[in-house]
Amino acid sequence: xxxxxxxxxxxxxxxxxxxxxxxxxxxxxxxxxxxxxxxxxxxxxxxxxxxxxxxxxxxxxxxxxxxxxxxxxxxxxxxxxxxxxxxxxxxxxxxxxxxxxxxxxxxxxxxxxxxxxxxxxxxxxxxxxxxxxxxxxxx
Amino acid sequence: xxxxxxxxxxxxxxxxxxxxxxxxxxxxxxxxxxxxxxxxxxxxxxxxxxxxxxxxxxxxxxxxxxxxxxxxxxxxxxxxxxxxxxxxxxxxxxxxxxxxxxxxxxxxxxxxxxxxxxxxxxxxxxxxxxxxxxxxxxxxxxxxxxxxxxxxxxxxxxxxxxxxxxxxxxxxxxxxxxxxxxxxxxxxxxxxxxxxxxxxxxxxxxxxxxxxxxxxxxxxxxxxxxxxxxxxxxxxxxxxxxxxxxxxxxxxx
Numbered sequence: 410x411x412x413x414x415x416x417x418x419x420x421x422x423x424x425x426x427x428x429x430x431x432x433x434x435x436x437x438x439x440x441x442x443x444x445x446x447x448x449x450x451x452x453x454x455x456x457x458x459x460x461x462x463x464x465x466x467x468x469x470x471x472x473x474x475x476x477x478x479x480x481x482x483x484x485x486x487x488x489x490x491x492x493x494x495x496x497x498x499x500x501x502x503x504x505x506x507x508x509x510x511x512x513x514x515x516x517x518x519x520x521x522x523x524x525x526x527x528x529x530x531x532x533x534x535x536x537x538x539x540x541x542x543x544x545x546x547x548x
Numbered sequence: 549x550x551x552x553x554x555x556x557x558x559x560x561x562x563x564x565x566x567x568x569x570x571x572x573x574x575x576x577x578x579x580x581x582x583x584x585x586x587x588x589x590x591x592x593x594x595x596x597x598x599x600x601x602x603x604x605x606x607x608x609x610x611x612x613x614x615x616x617x618x619x620x621x622x623x624x625x626x627x628x629x630x631x632x633x634x635x636x637x638x639x640x641x642x643x644x645x646x647x648x649x650x651x652x653x654x655x656x657x658x659x660x661x662x663x664x665x666x667x668x669x670x671x672x673x674x675x676x677x678x679x680x681x682x683x684x685x686x687x688x689x690x691x692x693x694x695x696x697x698x699x700x701x702x703x704x705x706x707x708x709x710x711x712x713x714x715x716x717x718x719x720x721x722x723x724x725x726x727x728x729x730x731x732x733x734x735x736x737x738x739x740x741x742x743x744x745x746x747x748x749x750x751x752x753x754x755x756x757x758x759x760x761x762x763x764x765x766x767x768x769x770x771x772x773x774x775x776x777x778x779x780x781x782x783x784x785x786x787x788x789x790x791x792x793x794x795x796x797x798x799x800x801x
Contacts, residue, residue, distance in 0.1 A: 530764035
């Protein structure tokens with residue numbers, strides 16, 4: 410199912426009106442991020458929050474590099490890259506438990522969803538900070 | 549000269565408006581407007597961008613020339629291609645390759661440009677994304693088709709409803725309820741096995757991922773108003789999704 414994430418990311422690229430010439434590249438970044446996430450959580454048993462943080466960080470860093478080579482805003486690649494990382498499943502589970510009055514479990518899922526979303530953001534930001542710092546040092 | 553300054557201001561605002569209405573981050577919008585102003589020797593410019601409006605003040609070469617204008621941003625969507633195009637134009641402008649008039653014409657072209665992909669293609673893409681997302685969440689192949697269908701239908705309904713009602717929240721509730729119902733129906737008819745995974749996948753194209761990402765980006769960059777505004781919009785949109793699905797779950801468990 411490696412290719413599932415590739416196609417899913419590219420499909421999202423179409424919805425977001427990503428320029429054609431980087432559609433495939435975006436898909437690769439998304440696939441890479443997803444594989445990294447799966448690898449970290451399954452093989453090393455890392456917590457989903459940390460795995461997401463790491464994956465988002467790597468995705469963002471790759472996006473910065475791609476942005477420089479392809480002369481496009483890094484945002485495009487990082488948005489594509491994090492699509493597979495968005496915790497849709499957890500959010501759904503949280504919602505489901507809220508509706509069945511299982512508030513304890515619901516809150517657990519909801520908070521985890523929040524944390525994972527936050528780690529996506531932090532991964533992106535950390536990468537941004539490092540790239541800014543490196544840019545300044547080179548200047 | 550005031551006339552030139554006015555043109556520069558209109559140019560900057562147009563660039564900012566296109567970017568903001570297409571999903572660009574706040575700092576990128578303000579940065580781009582500043583660059584364009586500087587490229588045409590409008591030395592001192594201040595821009596303030598929020599998801600719903602842009603303020604711009606620019607000073608000309610003589611300190612007595614100063615103009616301020618405000619424009620409202622009424623519609624926002626995600627069109628990353630336009631962000632790229634404006635970014636490209638901004639680079640060209642900064643390297644002195646364009647006159648003000650040329651740049652304005654080009655920007656107008658970008659603004660009027662249609663989306664890269666037809667609505668039909670987008671629906672197909674949404675359906676594919678839904679199906680493959682279900683697979684990614686460890687659904688089995690049998691779940692691909694119902695997710696594909698529900699996702700495609702949901703996205704279509706969303707586009708249509710959004711065009712008619714203009715309130716995203718409402719469109720999201722409607723689409724997600726429909727997705728839930730359709731998914732439930734398909735599973736019951738025997739076309740799919742795990743309702744949960746089908747719904748999760750089908751709903752994915754409607755999740756405001758870009759919005760929330762940009763919200764956090766804005767907050768971290770210090771654009772508190774934009775960040776909160778975007779975050780609120782993202783939250784409400786997600787809530788709308790959740791409500792629709794919750795209704796279906798509550799009814800059919």
